[in-house]
Amino acid sequence: MDTIQLAAQGGPEVLTPTELPTPEPGDGQVLVRISAVGVNFVEIYQRSGLYPVQLPLVPGSEGAGVVEAVGPGVTEPKIGDRVVSTNLAGAYAQFALAPAHRAVRVPDGVTDEQAAAVLLQGMTAHYLLYDSYPVKAGDTVLVHAAAGAWVCCSPSSPPASARG
Numbered sequence: 001m002d003t004i005q006l007a008a009q010g011g012p013e014v015l016t017p018t019e020l021p022t023p024e025p026g027d028g029q030v031l032v033r034i035s036a037v038g039v040n041f042v043e044i045y046q047r048s049g050l051y052p053v054q055l056p057l058v059p060g061s062e063g064a065g066v067v068e069a070v071g072p073g074v075t076e077p078k079i080g081d082r083v084v085s086t087n088l089a090g091a092y093a094q095f096a097l098a099p100a101h102r103a104v105r106v107p108d109g110v111t112d113e114q115a116a117a118v119l120l121q122g123m124t125a126h127y128l129l130y131d132s133y134p135v136k137a138g139d140t141v142l143v144h145a146a147a148g149a150w151v152c153c154s155p156s157s158p159p160a161s162a163r164g
Contacts, residue, residue, distance in 0.1 A: 001022045001093055003019070003020050003094070004017060004060075005056050006053075009047065009048060012047070015092075023089075024071075025071035027072050028072075030099075031097055032067055032068065032085070032088065034088075034094060038060075042061065060088060062116060063085070065083070065112060067081045067103070071100070081105055083103040083104060084115035086102065129141070
């Protein structure tokens with residue numbers, strides 16, 4: 001399978017196309033044919049060396065695609081289901097493994113690109129707006145970057161009556 005591999009720390013130039021064997025799903029895992037990948041700062045930190053990782057590494061932990069195979073003990077999701085996961089092993093590849101219980105079905109009407117881009121960032125935004133500090137009527141929400149969670153925190157979607 002085609003992958004993008006990180007063999008050394010550095011700038012974007014250290015990401016190299018590499019052919020690797022397609023992994024086989026183990027107990028409780030699904031094999032996902034990747035169609036869209038979320039890019040997060042963790043991959044930049046891994047590449048730069050800020051977050052130490054064992055090399056070589058196929059980066060990427062969140063992505064969407066179609067379940068191609070299931071490991072022993074997996075009843076859901078099923079082969080052919082469109083899923084997204086934030087627990088993929090090496091999403092910068094044609095195929096990646098995910099724990100079956102962390103593979104979320106992608107609803108009709110949501111593209112794989114949308115699912116891959118919003119799952120982790122959306123959970124983060126939801127946590128910050130509803131759990132970390134439950135925003136209430138009259139609060140002001142400051143969104144200081146037009147990235148990731150922006151979609152979930154935009155002025156059109158803050159919690160009830162909060163100002164964005």
